Amino acid sequence: MLSVGRYLLGVVEIGLLVGFAWLGAVALRRRFVSELEGATALLAAAVLALFILLLTAELLGSFGLFDPAPYLAGVVVVGAGLCR
Amino acid sequence: MGGRWAGPSVLLGFSPAEPLAGRGGGWGEKEDAAAPEGPAHRPSTAALVGLAITAVAMVHFATGMKTQLSTGMTGFDSTWYHGPFAAGFFQSGDLWALHFIAPQFLAWFYPANSEVFHGVGMLAFGRDLLSPMLNFGWFMGCLVAVWCIGRPYRVAPFSLALGAIALSLPALSDQAGEARNDIVGIFFLLVAVAIAVAQRERSSTRQVGAALALGPLAVVGLSTGMAAGTKLNFLLPAAVLVVGLAVIAPKGERWRSFGIASLAALAGGGYWYLRNLVHTGNPLPWVKDIGPISLPAPEQALGGREGHSVLGYLGDGSVWSDWLFPGLHDGLSALWPLLLAVALAGLLLSLGRRSEPVLRVVATAGLAAALAWLIAPTSASGPEGIPRGFESGLRYLAPALVLGFALLPAAPSLRRRLARLSMRSSFVGHSATNDERIPRLGRWQAAGVLAALGVLAIAAGNHVQRHYLAQRYSDPSFTTPGLNAAFKWAQEISDARIATTSTRQYPLFGRDLSNQVDYLGIEQPHGGFTAPTTCRQWRRLLNAGNYDYAVTSRDRIEPGKPTYPATARWTKAPGATVVLREPPTIVYKLRTPLDPSGCRR
Numbered sequence: 001m002l003s004v005g006r007y008l009l010g011v012v013e014i015g016l017l018v019g020f021a022w023l024g025a026v027a028l029r030r031r032f033v034s035e036l037e038g039a040t041a042l043l044a045a046a047v048l049a050l051f052i053l054l055l056t057a058e059l060l061g062s063f064g065l066f067d068p069a070p071y072l073a074g075v076v077v078v079g080a081g082l083c084r
Numbered sequence: 085m086g087g088r089w090a091g092p093s094v095l096l097g098f099s100p101a102e103p104l105a106g107r108g109g110g111w112g113e114k115e116d117a118a119a120p121e122g123p124a125h126r127p128s129t130a131a132l133v134g135l136a137i138t139a140v141a142m143v144h145f146a147t148g149m150k151t152q153l154s155t156g157m158t159g160f161d162s163t164w165y166h167g168p169f170a171a172g173f174f175q176s177g178d179l180w181a182l183h184f185i186a187p188q189f190l191a192w193f194y195p196a197n198s199e200v201f202h203g204v205g206m207l208a209f210g211r212d213l214l215s216p217m218l219n220f221g222w223f224m225g226c227l228v229a230v231w232c233i234g235r236p237y238r239v240a241p242f243s244l245a246l247g248a249i250a251l252s253l254p255a256l257s258d259q260a261g262e263a264r265n266d267i268v269g270i271f272f273l274l275v276a277v278a279i280a281v282a283q284r285e286r287s288s289t290r291q292v293g294a295a296l297a298l299g300p301l302a303v304v305g306l307s308t309g310m311a312a313g314t315k316l317n318f319l320l321p322a323a324v325l326v327v328g329l330a331v332i333a334p335k336g337e338r339w340r341s342f343g344i345a346s347l348a349a350l351a352g353g354g355y356w357y358l359r360n361l362v363h364t365g366n367p368l369p370w371v372k373d374i375g376p377i378s379l380p381a382p383e384q385a386l387g388g389r390e391g392h393s394v395l396g397y398l399g400d401g402s403v404w405s406d407w408l409f410p411g412l413h414d415g416l417s418a419l420w421p422l423l424l425a426v427a428l429a430g431l432l433l434s435l436g437r438r439s440e441p442v443l444r445v446v447a448t449a450g451l452a453a454a455l456a457w458l459i460a461p462t463s464a465s466g467p468e469g470i471p472r473g474f475e476s477g478l479r480y481l482a483p484a485l486v487l488g489f490a491l492l493p494a495a496p497s498l499r500r501r502l503a504r505l506s507m508r509s510s511f512v513g514h515s516a517t518n519d520e521r522i523p524r525l526g527r528w529q530a531a532g533v534l535a536a537l538g539v540l541a542i543a544a545g546n547h548v549q550r551h552y553l554a555q556r557y558s559d560p561s562f563t564t565p566g567l568n569a570a571f572k573w574a575q576e577i578s579d580a581r582i583a584t585t586s587t588r589q590y591p592l593f594g595r596d597l598s599n600q601v602d603y604l605g606i607e608q609p610h611g612g613f614t615a616p617t618t619c620r621q622w623r624r625l626l627n628a629g630n631y632d633y634a635v636t637s638r639d640r641i642e643p644g645k646p647t648y649p650a651t652a653r654w655t656k657a658p659g660a661t662v663v664l665r666e667p668p669t670i671v672y673k674l675r676t677p678l679d680p681s682g683c684r685r
Contacts, residue, residue, distance in 0.1 A: 047310065054310070
């Protein structure tokens with residue numbers, strides 16, 4: 001089993017990954033799919049967030065860099081960049 | 085917001101209470117798409133029944149997940165390729181390379197979007213803690229999507245209830261707690277359909293679909309591409325959706341629509357097919373020729389079960405009575421004729437003349453999903469006349485079933501009556517004001533509730549991880565006695581290099597996923613990969629890989645066949661010590677390289 005510290009570190013990592021992907025996705029949705037509303041807008045944002053997670057993994061993974069630090073940094077940069 | 089915090093709606097972009105509040109869900113006064121939504125009603129009987137059915141479906145799925153949290157993922161495909169791909173991504177950081185596994189169906193060419201998400205969880209925790217729970221998330225997403233499919237037609241509770249039923253069919257029961265990816269592909273397909281039909285809400289005419297805005301079109305393409313990047317059987321419905329939306333676009337915009345949707349689809353799922361193209365010269369290496377044109381592909385047998393499609397057995401009465409009818413009964417329940425009729429009705433009625441173009445396109449995509457099942461060489465796999473794989477292959481039909489169920493209430497001949505029904509059955513006839521509809525919390529109250537929920541979830545998660553990681557493959561009983569014992573043994577092994585001949589290999593990665601596990605084989609041209617056929621080959625491969633252990637095993641015990649595989653005999657040498665022997669498996673500790681010249685002739 002994981003120590004409490006390691007577990008909490010994982011929770012924080014997942015929180016950052018999902019959080020930044022979501023922020024980027026919401027920004028994209030507002031910019032390009034603003035006509036959607038309600039739960040459908042949520043679904044659009046979810047697909048965009050999943051795409052940010054996937055695309056970042058694919059880009060890094062093409063060079064053998066799908067590792068915790070580069071991946072976290074990549075998603076944070078993409079998510080934050082889209083929010084600007 | 086009047087000084088009050090709207091809570092999660094700010095971040096989510098919608099109110100999570102929408103299904104209960106009834107906004108646009110199925111009790112609107114007018115069927116007309118252009119009708120303003122007006123004030124929402126209290127939840128109708130239909131909505132409550134829909135939510136009750138959904139709650140039962142959720143509990144059903146969660147129960148399956150809970151079981152796997154006590155055992156580890158035990159499904160054949162999870163242990164054969166879903167788990168190993170994800171663990172391979174996690175260990176190597178490499179998504180582009182082909183991750184070779186047991187040579188069956190050229191599985192190392194499969195698209196792997198869903199395995200990437202498992203890999204993300206592994207990166208965060210260093211364990212597969214999230215993997216048995218991921219499919220529950222996809223399942224919940226499917227429920228939201230079927231709701232959204234019915235929403236523009238004011239029949240959301242009906243689509244939700246029917247979708248929940250279809251998602252709970254026995255054919256999909258092995259998705260819970262496993263790394264199976266059918267539910268992932270279904271999610272992306274349903275989202276694409278939900279966004280495609282959503283424009284009805286904002287259109288002033290019934291002939292919507294003729295001008296899907298570019299943003300939603302791109303998201304539809306992206307989502308459908310992500311489905312195709314998850315599983316091969318979504319390629320056909322994805323293509324139909326992309327082409328169909330271009331066909332219904334206004335004349336001058338067709339190519340632009342096609343370009344945007346197809347580029348987005350390529351972005352969502354093209355990676356794996358591009359990888360295959362670069363490695364083999366063929367994005368679909370299973371297809372060895374198109375008419376007279378030969379395509380580059382590995383020159384090897386597919387392996388695994390003999391490939392047969394349902395289409396090939398359609399006219400075979402004895403196969404129907406011996407295999408297909410019993411398979412339908414077990415895979416879809418005793419009500420299978422009704423279920424098939426409902427799904428077919430949903431798709432065909434949505435294709436009718438009175439349907440909007442976009443509804444016809446998504447219904448065609450559903451039929452394409454059914455066709456993909458019908459012609460798939462794994463839909464009735466097994467020896468000629470004995471399609472043992474039929475029942476398992478019904479999950480390839482599931483996307484069409486779920487879509488047909490979700491679309492049925494939206495069919496033009498039904499939607500008006502259903503919308504009226506949900507309006508008549510409202511608990512409260514009067515309109516509620518916004519303030520009455522959703523009780524709102526003050527800023528600090530809402531923040532406090534969210535924080536408390538977050539802390540509770542994290543605390544519960546810690547309990548779950550302790551339980552899961554302690555129990556994971558601690559007492560396996562899902563395969564042969566020998567492999568069960570080997571899988572239990574591997575949980576205590578760390579940082580080892582393990583060679584194996586077992587098709588199921590995921591548990592060998594160990595509790596902390598630190599073991600590097602390789603199905604031992606020989607790489608062939610065009611991305612081929614075959615098992616060694618001689619002792620010398622086997623020993624050379626073992627020596628080249630510098631392995632610490634060799635798990636030699638047959639996949640099953642079969643009467644009349646040797647108990648142990650030939651590789652067990654080939655490994656027996658002075659440098660190899662037996663650490664576990666249980667039919668049909670022998671695990672060796674390799675202390676020194678094995679001499680290829682020591683092989684008996």
